[in-house]
Amino acid sequence: MILLSIVWFTVITHWRFKPIRTIVGKIGGYTAHRAAAPGGKAPRDQLKWIEGAIDHLLEKSLDYEQMQKEGLQLRQRHLFHDLLIGNRSLTDLEWQKQMESFGLPHAYERLAVAVLEIDRYARFVEQYNARDQYLLKYIIEAAIRELVQPRELFIWQVWTHPRRLAVVFHLEGRHEPHLDTIRHICRTLQDWVREHLELTVSAGIGDVVDSIGRIADSFRAADRNASYKAVFGMNALIDQEAKKTKESGEHFNWFHALLEMAHHYRKGSAEWEDKLQHIFAELKRTLLSQADLANILNNLVHQLQKAFGGFSREFLDVWQEEYVDKFRKIADQAETIDELQEQATALMRKLAREVEQERINRRNQSVAYQIKAYIDRHYADPNLSLNQVSDLFGISPKSVSHLFKEEVGEKFLDYLLQVRFDRAKQMLRETDEPVQSIAEQVGYHHVISFHRAFKKQVGMPPGEYRNLHRQRP
DSSP: OHHHHHHHHHHHHHHHHHHHHHHHHHHHHHHHHHHHSTTOOOOSOHHHHHHHHHHHHHHHHHHHHHHHHHHHHHHHHHHHHHHHHTSOOOOHHHHHHHHHHHTOOOOOSEEEEEEEEESSHHHHHHHSOHHHHHHHHHHHHHHHHHHHGGGTOEEEEEEEETTEEEEEEEEOGGGOSHHHHHHHHHHHHHHHHHHHTSOOEEEEEOOOBSSGGGHHHHHHHHHHHHHTHHHHOTTOEEOHHHHTTSBOGGGOOHHHHHHHHHHHHHHTOTHHHHHHHHHHHHHHTBOOOHHHHHHHHHHHHHHHHHHTTTOOHHHHHHIIIIIIHHHHHHHHHOOSHHHHHHHHHHHHHHHHHHHHHHHHHHOSSOHHHHHHHHHHHHTTOTTOOHHHHHHHHTOOHHHHHHHHHHHHSSOHHHHHHHHHHHHHHHHHHHOOOOHHHHHHHTTOSOHHHHHHHHHHHHSSOHHHHHHHHHHOO
16 A cells, blocks of 8 residues: 555656646756856746746736726727717617627616716815825716616716716616706715815706717717806706706897996996996806806906006006906806906906006096096087087197097097997986987987987997896896
8 A cells, every 4th residue: 555655646746747847847948048148147046036937927917907907998988088079979789899898888778978077176276186186086986886876877987178077877767757867866976075075066967868879969968068057156957957047148248238347447437346247147147158257258358458548558567467367367267157256356446446546647637638527518519529629628629639539548529429328328227208308418419310329339229228228127
């Protein structure tokens, strides 16, 4: 038995050791070749060398697996991003093959996109370093995955902008009504983020679509709806139903209102602030995006720039160096109309003190300001003209025109018309007097001439102006 055991052990050991002996033989050949090379030498401890080689092989294998995984995730993100922005379109069969290659579910009955935007993103970037920003964004992604799991609802997500996460829902019959399901998930997520992360996110929900080929349509609607938080405010949830509570941007001529406000601002009239607050009140009733708000504020800066024509070089330098960039920063960073109103009004109040000081410096009882005061008192005189004023002040019409433009910043006739029509508009809004009577009180003998001039100046006939402004007290 002992002899048989020894023979069996020898045979088995010899047979089992054969692969190891082959490896050792190859290593021996490699080390001999390495030792023969110039400057080469064989390892002293072959077992230790083998251990190091195996560790190195395992490390390379793990690195390769990680690279494969990261490459797969990168291809997923590229595909999802291209589908959403419309750079690529897939049939259902192509979609199925792509998702199977990623190891992800592909089935759906309907699809819909929600876009989540981190509110006050400029503050978010200032408050957190890059690592913490990434971590918080990852937590938001993980939170929404946790929320949909109990509903057996598959989603995929991609950041389409540093501040915006697009979430695509694969909806089945059990998730009907689909929009209610998405609303509930988004609202629950908003509450959780506000409570646990001390952040808020606004959400725009797109249309429900029936194919992967139309997913870009749902994304565009969701992305556009998310931008309307400009008028809905922070932590808003905006879909097609919410949009119906706002009016279209066509109902309010904000460009003309800004022009009128800038005129009062230049004159130093306290009415400018009432006009500005009226503009903001009307804008809050309107469906506007952040880009629309930036456009409106940039137009305000343009109107102020024109209103300051003729001011001193010192004032214009202050305006350019201290105020223009601040207005542009507000336009870039204000995410809601409330923020825009608060910041723009505060800056304009500060600027108004600069304007008033400029007016005090320039108003030295010059002839131009005497003429301006005369127009303010006698605008109802139908014979008021440049020639009449030049005779009254003993200055040539050409000199009157030049001085008035230089000191006041407007042409004589433009200022006269502005005063007359400001008064006419006030009477149209606040009284029931006939248009004929109003025309006579602002210096027009013939109502037809008044009609023509009013429409040219204001953009609509007097009667239409009265009806429009009587609708909203």
